Amino acid sequence: xxxREFNFRFASIAGLWAGIASGLIPxxxxxxxxxxxxxxxxxxxxxxxxxxxxxxxxTDAITFKTPDIAENGRVVPVNINxxxxxxxxxxxxxxxxxxxxxxxxxxxxxxxxxxxTRIKMGKTSPLVAVVKADGKVYTATSKEIKVTIGGCGx
Amino acid sequence: MAIxxxxxxxxxxxxxxxxxxxxxxxxxxxxxxxxxxxxAHHITEVVCMHNSSELFRCxxxxxxxxxxxxxxxxxxxxxxxxxxxxxxDNMGETDSGEAVVK
Numbered sequence: 001x002x003x004r005e006f007n008f009r010f011a012s013i014a015g016l017w018a019g020i021a022s023g024l025i026p027x028x029x030x031x032x033x034x035x036x037x038x039x040x041x042x043x044x045x046x047x048x049x050x051x052x053x054x055x056x057x058x059t060d061a062i063t064f065k066t067p068d069i070a071e072n073g074r075v076v077p078v079n080i081n082x083x084x085x086x087x088x089x090x091x092x093x094x095x096x097x098x099x100x101x102x103x104x105x106x107x108x109x110x111x112x113x114x115x116x117t118r119i120k121m122g123k124t125s126p127l128v129a130v131v132k133a134d135g136k137v138y139t140a141t142s143k144e145i146k147v148t149i150g151g152c153g154x
Numbered sequence: 155m156a157i158x159x160x161x162x163x164x165x166x167x168x169x170x171x172x173x174x175x176x177x178x179x180x181x182x183x184x185x186x187x188x189x190x191x192x193x194a195h196h197i198t199e200v201v202c203m204h205n206s207s208e209l210f211r212c213x214x215x216x217x218x219x220x221x222x223x224x225x226x227x228x229x230x231x232x233x234x235x236x237x238x239x240x241x242x243d244n245m246g247e248t249d250s251g252e253a254v255v256k
Contacts, residue, residue, distance in 0.1 A: 032211075033199055033213055038213075038215045074219060075219045075220075077223075101215055105210070105213075106210070106213065107210050107211075107228065108208075110228060112227075114169075115224075116223075117222065117224050117225070118222065118223050119218055119219060120216075120217045
């Protein structure tokens with residue numbers, strides 16, 4: 001394990017324990033945050049940690065709205081539209097980031113959802129979305145986003 | 155330092171937009187003077203509640219940008235309903251905000 005990774009993990013764990021000790025984080029909230037998935041280094045591992053290794057189906061129903069060139073990797077606006085039914089969870093990943101999983105969006109059986117946020121990208125990469133809907137796991141990859149200044153620090 | 159949020163009915167779905175104030179430290183950066191790593195400090199969970207049931211939740215990692223912006227669509231709430239948003243970060247700090255569906 002690289003030193004900076006160790007520091008990163010140690011800091012997050014220490015922070016979490018401090019939160020529990022002072023009673024600030026409800027235990028239920030902690031149990032729900034998928035720590036294992038956020039710690040993985042490949043998109044496959046992250047998807048397996050989230051969705052238990054179900055077979056992933058490529059689909060056109062997931063569409064992305066992303067910039068072609070992100071001048072500043074610290075703030076890259078992204079939008080994802082998911083045209084599926086009974087969506088339970090949408091996971092957003094950047095394969096080239098040190099930890100590919102950016103965030104997951106959890107909902108109760110929604111259809112045709114759109115989510116948008118602003119993300120950090122270390123270098124040029126496409127986006128990968130993995131969606132659990134109707135008991136199946138779907139995936140799609142966006143076109144490449146060219147990053148000229150990385151936004152992961154270090 | 156409340157969460158700024160808006161909720162708008164559009165084609166039968168409620169579109170929620172939220173803006174939070176948070177440093178979102180990844181834990182990978184170093185203090186340029188001392189070389190000490192800056193500890194990770196980022197939001198882990200944003201929850202949207204409607205009539206005391208959870209409508210939407212976002213698990214955030216450190217790769218979400220500083221001062222996170224989040225938009226999402228949900229079906230269920232009607233015009234005039236109030237939605238509550240709240241976040242918790244990895245150090246246990248929380249914040250919240252409210253929006254009435256327009």
